[in-house]
Amino acid sequence: MAKKQPEPAASKLQRPPAEILYADELQRLGAADQDPRPPGWALSLKAARAFVLGDAALDVSRKIVAPVAAIERMLVTLATGRGLMLVGEPGTAKSLLSELLATAVSGMSTLTIQGGASITEDQIKYSWNYALLINEGPSPRALVPAPLYQGMRDGRIVRFEEITRAPLEVQDCLLGMLSDRVMAVPELASEHAMLYAREGFNIIATANTRDRGVNEMSAALKRRFDFETVFPILDYERELALVQQASAELLARSGIPRAVPEPVLELLVTTFRELRASGEGGRREGGMDRLNAVMSTAEAVNVAHAVGVRAWFLEQRGGSPADLVDCIAGTVVKDDADDRAKLRRYFEQKVAKKAGAHWRAYFEARHRLP
Amino acid sequence: MSRRAPCIVGVRHHSPACARLVAARVRALQPRYVLIEGPADFNPRLDELSLGHQLPVAIYSYLSGDGVQRGSWTPFAEHSPEWQALVLGRVQGAIVRFIDLPAWHDAMTDLPNRYADAPDAVHEARAQAYEAALAERLAIDGRDALWDHLFEQDGETDALAEHLRTHFEQLRGDDPGSAGNAARETQMAQWIAWAMARDDGEVLVVCGGYHAPALARLWREERVGEAEPISPAPPGDSLASRHGSFLVPYSFRRLDAFLGYASGMSSPLYYQWLWEEGCDAAGLRLLREIAGRLRRRGLAASTADLIAVHTHARGLAALRGHAEPLRADWLDAVAACLLKEAQDAALPWTYRGTIRAGTAPLLVEVMDVLAGDQRGRLAPDTPQPPLVASVEHELAAAGITLDGERDIDLLGAQGRCESRVLHRLRLLGIPGIERLQGPTLALAGERRERWRLARPVEQAAALIEAGAYGATLADAARAMLEAKLRDARSDITALAQGLNEAALAGLAAVSDALLADLRSAIAAAPRFEDVGQALAVLYPLYRHGAAVAVAGAPLLAVVIGAACDRALWLFEPTAAIAAAEVYPHLRAVAALRDLLRGHVADQQEGHAGLEIEVARALAVLARKAQDVTAAALSRGAALGALISLPQLAGATSAAVDTSAAMALLGTLAADALGDALSGLLALAREQIAEDPAFVRGVDALVVALDDDDFIHALPALRAALAWLPARERGQLARAVLRLHEAVHLPQSRLTAALPQDVPPQLIALAARRERELWAELQRWGVLPAAQEETA
DSSP states (O other): OOOOOOOGGGTTSSSOOHHHHTHHHHHHHHHHOOSOOOTTOSSOHHHHHHHHHOBGGGTBOOOOOOOHHHHHHHHHHHHTTOEEEEEESTTSSHHHHHHHHHHHHHSOOOOEEEOOTTOOHHHHSEEEOHHHHHHHOSOTTTEEEOHHHHHHHHTOEEEEETGGGSOHHHHTTHHHHHHTOEEEOTTSOGGGSEEEOOTTOEEEEEEETTSSOGGGSOHHHHHTEEEEEOOOOOOHHHHHHHHHHHHHHHHHHTTOOOOOOHHHHHHHHHHHHHHTTOOGGGOOOTTOOOOSSOOOHHHHHHHHHHHHHHHHHHHSSOOOHHHHHHHIIIIIITTOHHHHHHHHHHHHHTGGGOOSHHHHHHHHGGGGOO | OOSOOOEEEEEOTTOHHHHHHHHHHHHHHOOSEEEEEEEGGGGGGGGGGGSOOBSOEEEEEEEEETTEEEEEEEEEOTTOHHHHHHHHHHHTTOEEEEEEOOTTSGGGTTOSBTTOSOSOHHHHHHHHHHHHHHHHHHTOOSHHHHHHHHHOSSOOHHHHHHHHHHHHHHHHTTOOOOHHHHHHHHHHHHHHHHHHHHOSSOEEEEEETTTHHHHHHHGGGOOOOSSOOOOOOOSSOTTTSEEEEEEEEOBHHHHOGGGTSOOSOSOHHHHHHHHHHHHHHHHHHHHHHHHHHHHHTTOOOOHHHHHHHHHHHHHHHHHHTOSSOOHHHHHHHHHHHHOOSOOSSOOGGGSSSSOOTTOOHHHHHHHHHHHOOOBOBOOTTSOOOHHHHHHHHHHHHHTOOSSEEEEEETTSHHHHHHHHHHHHHHHTTOTTEEEEEOOSSTTOSOOEEEEEEOOOTHHHHHHHHHGGGOSSHHHHHHHHHHHHHHHHTTOHHHHHHHHHHHHHTTOOOOOHHHHHHHHHHHTTOOOHHHHHHHHHHHHHHHHHGGGGTOTTOHHHHHHHHHHHHHHHHHHSSOOOOOGGGHHHHHHHHHHHHHHHHHHHHHHHTTOOOSOOOHHHHHHHHHHHHHOTTSOHHHHHHHHHHHHTOGGGGGGSSSOOSHHHHHHHHHTSOHHHHHHHHHHHHHHHHHHHTTOHHHHHHHHHHHHHSOHHHHHHHHHHHHHHHTTSOHHHHHHHHHHHHHHTTOTTSOTHHHHSOOGGGOOHHHHHHHHHHHHHHHHHHHHTTSSOTTOOOOO
16 A cells, blocks of 8 residues: 655546656666666666665655565566566555556556456457558558557566456466567568567566466466465554555545544454454464455555545544444445354454453444444 | 683574684684583583584483473584584683573573573563664564574674674663573673683683673673682472483474474574585575475476576575575575465464464475474483483382283372373383273273383383483473474364373473464364364363363363353354264353353352353353254254353343243244254253243144154154153153143153164154045045044
8 A cells, every 4th residue: 555645747647657656756766776777677676676665765655565575576576587476365455566566667557457357368469450450451550559569569567457357268378478578460471470578578467366366377377477475464553554544545535624533443453453363473363264355454444434434424523433333344244144244243252352442332333233 | 800801702592604603713712711601510511412412412401399390401403603612612622611500590490492592571572673673674574584684694704793793782782681691691701700710711602692792791790719600509409309401312393493492593404504515505405405395295396496496596685685595585486486376374484483374385395394304313322311210210109010011090099190100101102101991081980091011122212212302201291292282283173182181191281382372273273063072071171180180270271261262253153063063063062051150150169260251152152042044953052051051040131941942942943843952952951851841832842743844853853852861751751641641651652662663754654644544534435534543
C-alpha cells in the first residue's frame, strides 16, 4: 500500500501510475545512481531497491511494507532474466508491487496485460489495423502492437496481472518469449518476421491463490518463472498504522472530516489478524480456523473506509464498534454460510473474553451479524 | 599491577569467523595463558578434551539433589572459537583454563546451554532492538543474515576484530546485566586478574561478546593471590546432591537453533564448511549437497535450476555487497528459483526457533541438509557419562536385575518405583528393556506389568549415547520425552500418548519453550473427536494421577487448557457425524463434560490450577443444543451434558431438565430421534433415564410414530438404549410395562435377546407386512372386521 502524496502534475488523474506519481523520486535516484545497471535497466539494483523501500538520504518514500530480502530476490530474478511470478492472497499488494518494480526497472509500468477468461493471444502479442491490412496487406504499419510486443521491442518490463485467470493455452503463448526471447510474426516478411527482445525486457506476472491457482499452470511455463510469495503484513503495529493512514486518506477523498477512531481500528486489525489465524511472528495461536474470505490488509482498509462512510453519512459521527460489526459482516463475509458461522463463533468464543470497553461494545453488537 | 592489558576476544559461540580470529590471535600472540568461558570445575580434567574425540562433543554439567535438577551443556564443534582456543592453546604450550562459573551455580539456573546467544531476557530485548535498527539501516532481513553480513565474510582478521569489538560494545552499552551474569563476570574477571598478576606472558581471553566489554573493565578491580581463583562450591549439602561435569557426544542437530534447543547459530553443517573451506567453496558445497538431497527425495532440481540458483545467489551477493554469496544469499536464491507454489509459512531462515507448520517440504529438506546429521563420538577411554552409573544405581536401588522376566505389582509403592525406572529406560530406547504386558493408559485398572529384561551388547553403547540427554535417568528421560513431544507436533493423539508415557515414567515437567510449542500445536488440531479423546486421557491424569505423581502437573494443565479451548471451538460448527464417529464424538463430549464438572468441583474447594472458561463452555453447549442445523447426536449430547451438570444450572439461561430433553426430542424427525436419544443417554443417563416423565415422553413419541417412521427410527433407538446398563434397561422395561398396564408380563419380554440374532428391523418389517396383510384380508371380507391383530 503506497503513501501517495498527490503531486500537482498528477492531481487531475484519478489514479496516476507510479512513474508519474514518483517522477521526482525517480529523477533523484537516477541522478545519484553510481552503481552499474543491468543492461536495459533504468536504475541499478540498489537504486531500484531504494525506490521501492525508500531511502531517507534522497528523500525517497517507502512505498510498500515488504521484507527487504523478498524485494532483493525479486530484483535479482528480474536482473537475471527470469520471469517473476508474484503469488499470494488477494489484497496483499501484488499488483502495486509489480507496478513499482516495473517502474523501477523500466521507468514505466503501463505495459500491462490484464488476465481474464476472455483474453486472447492478440491482446497479448499483436493484432492488426484491418483497414490497412486489407488495403496494403500485412506490413509493419498495419501491425498494432500489444503490450508484450512493445515490451520486447523497447526492452521493457511487461506486467501480466492475474495470469492464472487467462486460459491455459493463452498462457502458454508466453513460453517462446520467455525462453528464446523472440516473437515470430509469420504474417510479415524478412527482418520483420522475427521480433527479437531487446535487453531490459522481462515479465512480472501476478496470480492470487484464491482463484484457479498456479497449480493449473503448465509445468513448462512455471519453470520459466521464479515464484515469490507475498505475505500479509506480519507486524501488528505496521499493519495498524497502514490501515489507519490508508483509510484516513480514503475518507478524506470521500469528503468525510472524521477518521475512524483508533480503538475501532484496533478491533478491526485484531479481528482480521486473528481470523487470518496468524499470531505474532506468523505462528498459529488461539485455536482458530482460517476464514474462506480474504482477510487482507487491503480488505481491512476497505472495511475501515466503509465504517467511516457509514457512520458519517448516516449519523454524522465517527465510526463505532457496532458499525464495524455491520461492515465486517457485509464486506468481508458476504454470502458464505461457513464463514458466517465462523465469524459468529469468533464473536461468541473469542471476542467475549477480551478486556476493554471497546471490545465489550464490539461483543454487545454481535446480534448485528447476519 | 602492570600497565599491560589482556587480549580479550569477544566472540559469538559457534561462529567460524570468530574461530578464525581466535586462531590467528593465538598464533600471533603466543600467549602464556589462554582463558576460555567454560565451566571452571572441569579444569582439572581438561586433558579429557584432547583424547581425540570426533566432534561435536559437549561438556554436560549437572546437579541433582532434593528438589533441584539442573543440567547445562557446553557444546563444542570444530568451528567453535572456544574449541580452537583450547586446541591451539595446548599446541602452543599455553596454560589453558576455563574461567566461568560451574553449571551448578545459581547464575546458570535458566541456562541449559552455556553457549546460547542470549545471556538474559532483558538483554535479549535490547539486542533485538539494536540489531533490528541496524538491519533496517543496512536493509537486511533477520538477525542471522545481519551477523553473516557483518562478520562471516572472508576478510582480514584485524579489521574483523575491530568490527566485532564495536558491535559487542554497542550491544552491551551500559547494561549492567542480570545478577547471574554479574556473578559470572566477577568470576571471569578474577581469573583474568590472576593471570595478569602472574605477569609472565601474554593473556588471551575468549568469551562471549556480551561479556567482553564488561571484562575489559572489571579485571582491574579484582584483587587476587597467587593461587588460582576458587570456584564456588555446589549449593546445599554436597552429600545429598550429586553434581559433576562429563563429556558426552553431541550432534549437529542439537546445535541447530531450529530444533528448539537454545543455541547460537543455526545450520551448523554450513558453518563447518565455512570454517573448513571458506565462503566460496562452502557455497558450492551447499549447492551440491542440496541438489543431491532434493534429487534423492524426488524433488525437482534440474541442472537448469541449479544454474539459476547459482546465478541468483551471485546476483543477490552483488546487490547486498558480499564478495561471495553468504548463507542467506544461497537460501534466498534457492527459495526464488526452486519454489513453484505459493507458500503458507514464512521462509525458515527469517525467524528463530522451530520450523513452522506449512513450510514447503523442499525448504524443510534444505534446512535439514544445512543442519547436518553428524554425531560426535567420544574417544574410547573417555570417562563414561554419569548416566551409565546413574542407571546402575537406580536399578540397584529398585532391586531390579536385568535377567529374564519380571512381574510388577503396580499397586504397591515398590512396584510403582520399579515400573517407573523401567519406563524411563524404555523411553530412552535402551535395548534389552521390553514390556510384554501391562496397562496402556497410566490410570487403567490393570495392576500388573510384565517385563522382559536383558543386557544385550548394544545396551552400554545406547546408555553412553543417551548420556547426552542428561546425567540422571530422570533428566535424560525427560529430555527424550521433550524431543518426542516436539516430534508429535500437531498430532494431538500422539501428544496425548506421549504424555501418557510421561505419566507411566513419572515425569511431569518440561521446558517453557516446549509448552508454547504444544499450545500452538493443539491450537491447530483439526478434529473435535481427537481433541476430546486426548482430554479423556489427560484430564484423569491431571485430577487423579496422584499414584503416578502427575496430579496437578503444570504441563498437563497447559495442555488441557489449550485442548479445552480448541475442543469448544471445534464443537460449535454444524457438522454431520459419520457412523464410525458416533462413539468417539460422544466420548469427546463426555470428556469435555467431565472436565467441566471436575473443574467446578475443584474451584469450589479452592483449587484452581486449570484455565477453563466455564461460562463459555456452557454457552457453547447451550447454543449447540438449540441449533436446529446441528446433527441430532450433537444436540442430544450437548443437552445431555448440560442436564448432567445440575450444579451449574444457575449459570445457564434456559431451564435444562427432562422437559428440555422432551422438547428437543419432540422437534426432531423420526430418523433423528434415536441419535438425539443416544446423545442424551450417553451424557445424562443418571439424571433422566429413571425419570417417569422421560419414560412417558419417549414412549409417547415412539407410539406416535407410524410404521414407516418406526422402521426408520428403530436402529438408532436401539443403539441409544445400549447406553443403559443391563439393570437399568430392566428398570426401564418395567416402567414401560407399567405404563402400558401390562405388569402381568415379565420384563424379559422386553429385554430378552431377539431369537437367532434376527435383525430387529426385519422383525418390525415383518410385523408391518403382517398388519398390511390383515388389513387387506379385512377389506376383502375374508376376515371379520372385529378380528384382533396380533403384534
